[in-house]
Amino acid sequence: MQSLEKLKQLNTNAIGIVPYSFMRDPNQASNIPVVGGPGMENDESIIFSHYHAKALGMASMLKPQIWLGRSWPGDVSFKTEEEWLTFFHNYSKWIIHYAMIAEMHQMDLLCIGVEFVKATIQRPDDWRQLIASIRNVYSGPITYAANWGEEFEQLSFWEDLDYIGLNCYYPLGEGEKVNKKELNKAFKAVIKKAEKISRNAQRPLLLTEIGFRSIQGPWENPHAQADGCDFNEDHQEWCYETVFKTIQDEDWIHGIFWWKWPSYLDYRGRENTSFTPNRKKAEETVQRYFARLK
Numbered sequence: 001m002q003s004l005e006k007l008k009q010l011n012t013n014a015i016g017i018v019p020y021s022f023m024r025d026p027n028q029a030s031n032i033p034v035v036g037g038p039g040m041e042n043d044e045s046i047i048f049s050h051y052h053a054k055a056l057g058m059a060s061m062l063k064p065q066i067w068l069g070r071s072w073p074g075d076v077s078f079k080t081e082e083e084w085l086t087f088f089h090n091y092s093k094w095i096i097h098y099a100m101i102a103e104m105h106q107m108d109l110l111c112i113g114v115e116f117v118k119a120t121i122q123r124p125d126d127w128r129q130l131i132a133s134i135r136n137v138y139s140g141p142i143t144y145a146a147n148w149g150e151e152f153e154q155l156s157f158w159e160d161l162d163y164i165g166l167n168c169y170y171p172l173g174e175g176e177k178v179n180k181k182e183l184n185k186a187f188k189a190v191i192k193k194a195e196k197i198s199r200n201a202q203r204p205l206l207l208t209e210i211g212f213r214s215i216q217g218p219w220e221n222p223h224a225q226a227d228g229c230d231f232n233e234d235h236q237e238w239c240y241e242t243v244f245k246t247i248q249d250e251d252w253i254h255g256i257f258w259w260k261w262p263s264y265l266d267y268r269g270r271e272n273t274s275f276t277p278n279r280k281k282a283e284e285t286v287q288r289y290f291a292r293l294k
Contacts, residue, residue, distance in 0.1 A: 003263055004052050010283065011290035014059040014108070016208070016257045017049050021094060022067045026075035029086035032066065032094040043101060050107055059108035061257065063145065063208070064098045066114070074117035074147055087119075088126045092133060099138040110138050111208060115147040115167060124156045131160045145208035153193070158201035163254065165208035166194060169223035172239070176217035183219060183242045191246050191253075204254040207247075211259035211275040212239040214282070226273035233271075237281040244289035258286065 007015065019041035021032050036042045050060045066073050078084045095112055102110045112134055113120070113127075120127055127144075134142060141162035146152040148170045158164050172178070172186040198205045212218035214236040215229035222239075240258075247253050260275050270279045277283045 001052060003261065003265055004049070004056060004058070006265060006278075007261060008056045008058065010287040011293075012058060012286075013290070014061060014255060014257070015049070015053050015261075016061045016063045016111075017046055017107075018063050018065055019043075019046055019098065020065050020067045022069075023076070024068075026068055026071045026073070027077060027079075029078055029083045029090065032090045034094060034097050046101065047105055050105055061109040061111060061143075061208075062098055062102045062107045063111040063114065064095060073113075073115045073119075074151070076116055077118040077122065084123060084126070088123070088130065092130055095130070096133065096137055099134045102140065103138045106140075108140060109163075110134070110140060110142045111145050111165060112142055112161075114145040114208075115151070117147050117151040120144075120146070120151055120155055120157075128157050128160055131157070143206055143208065153197065158197070158203055161203065163206045164194075164198055164201060164203045165206050167209035167259075168194075168207050169210070171221060172219035172242070173217075174220055176220075176235075178217065178219055180238055180242065183238060184245065186219075187242050187246050191250065195250070195252060198252050204252050206254055207256040209257060209259040210243060212236050212282075213273050213275055214277075214280055215273045229273060231271050231273050233280040233282065236277065237285055240277065240282040240285045241289075244285065248289065248292060 019035065021035055023030060023032060046062065053060050078087060099110060112131065131142070143161055143163035143165040145165040145167050146155050147167050152166050168190065170190045172183050194205055212222050213226055214231055214233045215226050216232045216235060218235055219239055247256065258277065262276050262278060265278060267276065277286055
């Protein structure tokens with residue numbers, strides 16, 4: 001509750017709620033369970049977070065994700081038609097569960113998948129069929145969170161969705177001595193690329209994920225692990241400011257979901273190299289720009 005209340009103080013008007021499930025092997029079509037254990041992102045915690053956010057005047061995007069310990073959803077791919085059909089059967093059962101929750105509790109937005117690079121490019125018709133099934137259950141708007149680069153730029157079923165979703169981790173510079181002017185130029189190029197895709201699909205854009213670690217040079221490889229990098233909240237804040245400055249007047253961008261905010265405000269203490277802006281310089285930047293975007 002304290003975490004959501006602090007988000008409200010930062011002028012946040014929407015949150016992403018992320019329940020996880022898992023696959024053990026990206027090349028083996030196995031059951032995808034709905035996680036229900038205590039202390040996990042179970043249905044009860046999802047529903048509680050939604051209603052608490054609603055009471056604070058914030059919208060909720062339900063964004064279920066698949067975790068693969070030594071891989072990622074972008075590697076999900078199969079050799080046979082039978083395996084593909086099994087995967088989509090299992091995935092459909094899993095995501096329809098969350099579509100039902102989103103409908104019953106009138107959640108504001110549903111994200112139907114996250115970063116399935118190979119599966120979306122190789123099997124677009126299966127995703128179209130899945131989208132139709134979801135729309136039979138959930139009456140609200142839907143999006144898909146595409147990985148930056150190949151998937152986002154080549155996805156062929158944007159028109160079947162209500163929003164284009166971009167998990168935006170495009171590199172913005174090389175090395176630790178990039179200046180603010182160079183950052184601004186690099187991110188403007190990213191947004192120009194995204195605008196072309198948005199215009200062609202005639203759909204508004206959501207930045208379904210964007211974030212930077214509080215490390216030296218987080219712009220170089222934004223999605224990567226810290227790997228022993230030194231703490232640097234100034235560099236993180238530069239990146240936040242760059243993003244806000246670039247998108248603040250772009251009316252075709254309908255939302256931004258920063259990756260990420262902790263469920264517990266004392267998570268890892270203050271000087272940690274994780275993505276959160278909590279208790280770092282970037283926090284004030286979020287508060288200032290979100291006030292302008294209201």
